[in-house]
Amino acid sequence: MSETILVVNAGSSSIKFQLFAVESSNRLARRLKGQIDGIGTRPRLVAKDAKGACVVDQSWSTSDVAELPDALNQLVLFLRNYVGRLPVAIGHRVVHGGSGFSAPTVVTSSVVQQLERFIPLAPLHQPNNLAPIRIVLERQPQLLQVACFDTAFHRGHPDVADRYAIPETLYAEGVRRYGFHGLSYEYIAEKLREIAPEIAGGRVVVAHLGSGASMCALAAGKSIESSMGFTALDGLPMGTRPGQLDAGVVLYLMSEKGMSAKETEHFLYHDCGLKGLSGISNDVRELLASSDPRAKLALDVFTYRIALFAGMLTAALGGIDSLVFTAGIGENAPLIRRAVVERLAWLGIELSDEANEKSQTRISPERSRVACYVIPTDEELMIARHTLQILRENHSVEFKEKRA
Ligand code: ADP
Numbered sequence: 001m002s003e004t005i006l007v008v009n010a011g012s013s014s015i016k017f018q019l020f021a022v023e024s025s026n027r028l029a030r031r032l033k034g035q036i037d038g039i040g041t042r043p044r045l046v047a048k049d050a051k052g053a054c055v056v057d058q059s060w061s062t063s064d065v066a067e068l069p070d071a072l073n074q075l076v077l078f079l080r081n082y083v084g085r086l087p088v089a090i091g092h093r094v095v096h097g098g099s100g101f102s103a104p105t106v107v108t109s110s111v112v113q114q115l116e117r118f119i120p121l122a123p124l125h126q127p128n129n130l131a132p133i134r135i136v137l138e139r140q141p142q143l144l145q146v147a148c149f150d151t152a153f154h155r156g157h158p159d160v161a162d163r164y165a166i167p168e169t170l171y172a173e174g175v176r177r178y179g180f181h182g183l184s185y186e187y188i189a190e191k192l193r194e195i196a197p198e199i200a201g202g203r204v205v206v207a208h209l210g211s212g213a214s215m216c217a218l219a220a221g222k223s224i225e226s227s228m229g230f231t232a233l234d235g236l237p238m239g240t241r242p243g244q245l246d247a248g249v250v251l252y253l254m255s256e257k258g259m260s261a262k263e264t265e266h267f268l269y270h271d272c273g274l275k276g277l278s279g280i281s282n283d284v285r286e287l288l289a290s291s292d293p294r295a296k297l298a299l300d301v302f303t304y305r306i307a308l309f310a311g312m313l314t315a316a317l318g319g320i321d322s323l324v325f326t327a328g329i330g331e332n333a334p335l336i337r338r339a340v341v342e343r344l345a346w347l348g349i350e351l352s353d354e355a356n357e358k359s360q361t362r363i364s365p366e367r368s369r370v371a372c373y374v375i376p377t378d379e380e381l382m383i384a385r386h387t388l389q390i391l392r393e394n395h396s397v398e399f400k401e402k403r404a
Contacts, residue, residue: 004031005387006079006087007380010128013039015071017047019083020384026392028384032082036071045074047082055082068131089144091387092133093183093379095125095232097149098174104152104386107133107145115147121174121231124269146387153182154216154223161225161316177234179216179226181208183379188324189221190382191375195361199371202321205313207306208377209336210327211239211282215306217313225316227309233268236309237302239282242272244305274298284329284336303336307343320347320370326377331359341372 002021005028009016014037020028032055034047043065045058056078065071079086092107096118105111112134119126133145162176185206192200204218213236217225227235227243237243250268253259259267275282278298280290287295314320323344325337334356341351348369355363364372 004083004087005384005391006090007093007383007387008090008132009093009380010068010132012124012128013037013041015039015068015075015132017075018380018384019079019087020381022088022388026388028381028388030381033380036065036075039068039071040066043071043074045078047078068128069135072132072135086140086143089146089387089391090136091146091148091383092129093150093383094129094133094147095150095180096122096178097147097151097155098178099155099176101147101149102152102155104146104148104383104390106390107137107147109137111147112137121178123265125232144387144391146383146390148183148383148386150180150182151178153186154179154226156222157224157226164229175230177226177229179214179223180228180232181212181214181216181226182223183382184208184326184377185216185218185223187378187382188326188375189218192322192324192373193221195375196322196371196373199322203314203317203319204322204324205310205317205320206324206326207310207330207340208327209236209306209325209329209333212241213238213243213306213327213329215309215313217316219317225313227313236305237277237298238273240270240273240275242268242276274302277301284333288333288335299336299339303339304343306340310340310344310347314347322371322373323349324373324375326375331374331376334359337363337372337374344370 002023005020005022007018014035016035018030019032021031023029030050032047032049034045036043036045038044041062043060043062045056046054047056049055065074094115098118112130115130136143136145157179163171164175164177166175188206192204201220206216206218208214212232215227215236216223233241235243250264253264273282274287278287278294280292280295281287287299310323325331329336337356338351341349349372350364350368351372352363352365359374361375362371362373
């Protein structure tokens with residue numbers, strides 16, 4: 001196999017990975033997509049090739065793959081067997097790059113130390129994102145590793161978008177509106193240039209609706225505003241996170257319900273959102289299939305708030321030329337898209353029922369003043385592209401020299 005780039009997205013109990021072959025003219029071809037999940041409980045490695053055929057399905061006892069380093073060992077063994085050699089570089093998804101990291105960055109021990117400072121800003125994601133980076137730095141220090149940040153694409157926000165109305169000292173120490181899902185929005189901005197160049201230079205609102213959900217305002221392909229802020233708790237209701245919440249609710253939980261900071265954190269990340277509101281599920285598929293009125297209420301709140309945020313982002317852009325849906329729900333749920341667009345009719349957005357039902361790329365008729373699209377996102381390809389770019393800019397050579 002030609003040179004490969006490994007993309008790693010490490011979570012609390014799983015490592016998702018994709019392997020891309022670097023073909024001629026630096027074209028990236030996806031070769032493998034897989035994950036090791038159930039680390040410490042029911043560890044299992046599953047991977048599929050580019051055609052979707054399963055190439056490995058292996059389980060271990062809990063004690064054999066108890067922690068992340070064990071899972072990484074297994075992943076390396078599998079890749080060695082399957083591919084024959086190690087990748088030329090690894091691109092990592094890192095949720096938080098703070099205010100300093102505004103572009104993909106070659107990882108060194110000093111970069112890891114700086115990124116550790118953002119753990120309190122993304123307590124569920126950041127430690128897990130950094131763990132495999134540290135392990136590879138120890139074991140294969142010569143291997144190029146690139147950190148790609150969910151926050152980086154939003155670093156060009158105007159000052160007014162970056163602020164909360166709180167004292168400046170807090171802003172200076174990093175309490176800012178960062179915005180997340182940046183790799184997804186960057187991919188969509190690039191894809192729009194390909195499929196709708198006349199729109200890509202205009203005012204676009206993108207709704208990334210997955211188990212985490214946010215929205216972004218793109219002006220000529222650059223992010224100028226996001227529904228998410230300091231952490232990935234803000235903005236839209238999500239699978240298990242509440243989205244925008246009066247800070248008074250948090251005070252109430254702590255002072256009246258006696259919840260500690262840790263308990264409140266757990267509650268806000270795991271027990272709210274569609275799951276908390278419906279009392280049924282965090283999965284939109286289950287809610288759509290349910291006849292329980294609580295499921296309908298949860299979905300109504302979800303689509304209502306997506307429409308509210310679309311209005312807010314339209315105001316930030318001074319108008320709207322296009323609305324794009326992406327991620328698990330955005331790409332696959334015509335009923336959700338319809339409910340959102342119906343609320344946005346006042347902006348001049350119309351849907352073509354048939355195109356929406358089939359989740360076609362353009363789901364608005366020609367006459368619609370605002371064009372509406374469904375564009376599958378590909379954050380891993382974006383990470384692989386960034387990693388390849390850094391590799392080709394000869395950073396790997398410098399990097400090897402620096403470490404030698
Ligand atoms: P993440 O990457 O944030 O984990 P995804 O973008 O994969 O999430 O989205 C996952 C969510 O997408 C699921 O929780 C589910 O609610 C929703 N989803 C996936 N397929 C469908 C579908 N066919 N209809 C409605 N919702 C779907």
